[in-house]
Amino acid sequence: MPKFAANLSMMFTEVPFLERFEAAAKAGFKYVEYLFPYEYPAEVLKAKLNQYGLKQVLFNTAPGNVSAGEWGVSAIPGREADSHRDIDLALEYAIALGCPNVHVMAGVVPDPTEYAKYKQTFIDNVRYAADKFKPYGIKVLLEALSPQVKPNYLISSQYQTLELVELINRDNVFVQLDYFHAQNVDGNLSRLTDRLKGKFAHVQIASVPDRHEPDEGEINYTHIFNKLDEVGYDGWVGCEYNPRGKTEDGLVWFAQYSK
Ligand SMILES: O=C(O)C(=O)[C@@H](O)CO
Numbered sequence: 350m351p352k353f354a355a356n357l358s359m360m361f362t363e364v365p366f367l368e369r370f371e372a373a374a375k376a377g378f379k380y381v382e383y384l385f386p387y388e389y390p391a392e393v394l395k396a397k398l399n400q401y402g403l404k405q406v407l408f409n410t411a412p413g414n415v416s417a418g419e420w421g422v423s424a425i426p427g428r429e430a431d432s433h434r435d436i437d438l439a440l441e442y443a444i445a446l447g448c449p450n451v452h453v454m455a456g457v458v459p460d461p462t463e464y465a466k467y468k469q470t471f472i473d474n475v476r477y478a479a480d481k482f483k484p485y486g487i488k489v490l491l492e493a494l495s496p497q498v499k500p501n502y503l504i505s506s507q508y509q510t511l512e513l514v515e516l517i518n519r520d521n522v523f524v525q526l527d528y529f530h531a532q533n534v535d536g537n538l539s540r541l542t543d544r545l546k547g548k549f550a551h552v553q554i555a556s557v558p559d560r561h562e563p564d565e566g567e568i569n570y571t572h573i574f575n576k577l578d579e580v581g582y583d584g585w586v587g588c589e590y591n592p593r594g595k596t597e598d599g600l601v602w603f604a605q606y607s608k
């Protein structure tokens with residue numbers, strides 16, 4: 350049975366960020382993920398996790414200058430020092446929070462003719478992260494983002510992510526399999542799950558097309574959860590969706606799993 354993590358960047362936004370830990374625990378979650386921890390000292394976040402008996406299972410490296418269109422810097426040629434600084438900071442937080450997974454954000458490729466350079470830069474920087482994280486048993490995750498959400502992001506298909514993981518060739522680098530993006534770009538989710546077996550170390554879910562609760566739209570998540578069991582996946586499933594209304598009201602789908 351899946352181990353669900355509440356995504357505190359998207360769920361429970363009815364309350365300020367630091368109050369979302371309590372809200373998630375009250376709703377029956379034992380695990381949380383969110384985009385970025387960097388606005389808060391790690392001790393503040395760790396105290397929240399401890400207070401509510403939660404485990405943090407994922408966060409991302411810093412996104413760079415978001416208002417200038419950045420969404421990660423680790424693929425940007427010439428920004429290696431920034432990438433390494435972000436990776437080092439992420440490692441400090443991951444150790445302090447006891448978090449086993451960090452998503453290293455790649456970045457946007459503004460000029461498609463430069464794609465190969467960006468790809469190689471990302472490979473080199475992810476190897477840097479993998480080697481730094483390895484002694485702590487922390488995994489590096491790479492995620493494809495669909496063009497609907499992030500146009501021109503370095504990775505859009507799950508098969509591109511798989512290719513990168515294989516090229517990077519480190520045993521602590523894995524695909525972050527977000528079924529929302531996967532359905533938008535790749536489809537054929539059962540075959541995809543079989544193909545990625547053993548190569549993904551975190552899953553995220555949301556309905557398609559609206560990115561709401563996983564109980565509507567194109568994806569049959571009961572089938573996906575059974576499929577994940579079938580391929581022996583024992584990691585977490587992040588609920589990375591925008592609730593249709595009040596977060597608690599949309600958790601009917603979760604009731605059977607939160608007992
Ligand atoms: O957008 C997503 O999907 C994510 O998982 C983010 O962490 C990265 O954009």
Ligand SMILES: [Mg+2]
Pocket residue numbers: 492527553589
């Ligand atoms: Mg995602």
